Amino acid sequence: MLYILIALICLLIVGSIFYYNTLVNKKNRMKEAWSGIDVYLKKRYELIPNLIETVKGYANHEQKLMQDLVRLRNEGLQTQQNQEKINAENHLSENISRLMLFAENYPDLKANTNFQQLQTQLESIETExxxxxxxxxxxxxxxxxxxxxxxxxxxxxxxxxxxxxFFEINNSIERDPVKVSF
Known part of the structure; x- marks a missing residue:
């Protein structure tokens, strides 16, 4: 009976160690995956000011959109909590979509080499x-x-x-069409 009790205690200890190590592994994989997202978000943050400067010359009357992009970019940079960063990123994605739709209405802007390069980089970063x-x-x-x-x-x-x-999209942002009005 004593051997059975000792065996059960040993089994409980070994099982606890196994599950603890598995949980640590899962938690660390989750952190590593988040850091991968963070790298691409930082690339996006660095690209946004260049994109805004290129568009500014064509879009003097769209200052609010530009100001919103800068504000949302800065919020995303300053946010530390995952849920807050997810919310900030959803709003930033919505405004980037609005900016790209806005650019569609300006043939000179669409033909601008700098804008084309920035747009290609942004599309690549969005895919990543x-x-x-x-x-x-x-x-x-x-x-x-x-x-x-x-x-x-x-x-x-x-x-x-x-x-x-989970890093989920906001229902009203990426699932609904973006509306641009002038």
Whole structure:
């Protein structure tokens, strides 16, 4: 009977260590995936001022759009919490879409070589952000499954592991068509 009790205690300890290490692994993968998104967001932040300067000459009457882009870019740079950064990025994406639609109405701007290069870079960065979001959301899914599944949820609750936050698009931003008015 004593051997059975010792075996059960050893099994419980080994199982706890296994689940703890698995949870740590999932949490670190999630952090690594978020840092990948962060890299592309910083590239986007660096590109936005160049894009704005190129468009400014053609769009004196669209100052509010330009000011909103600068403000949202700065908010995104200053935000530390994942959920706040996700919200800021959704608003920034909406305004970048508005800027691109705005540019469609200016043939001279569309023909501008600097604008074309910046637009190509922005499209490339947006694609990388999308891929990074997918990877990040995959790591969040795996983490959340581990945190919520029995018996690892017991270890997760004891050691304070939490569900990750998905990087989801805002329903009104990327799913609905962007409206531009002059």
């Amino acid at each position: 952000i999308e891929l990074s979001r997918r990877y990040y959301n995959g790591t969040v899914r795996e983490n959340n499954i581990q945190v919520q599944s029995f018996p690892s949820n017991l270890v997760a609750s004891i050691f304070g592991f939490e569900n990750g936050i």
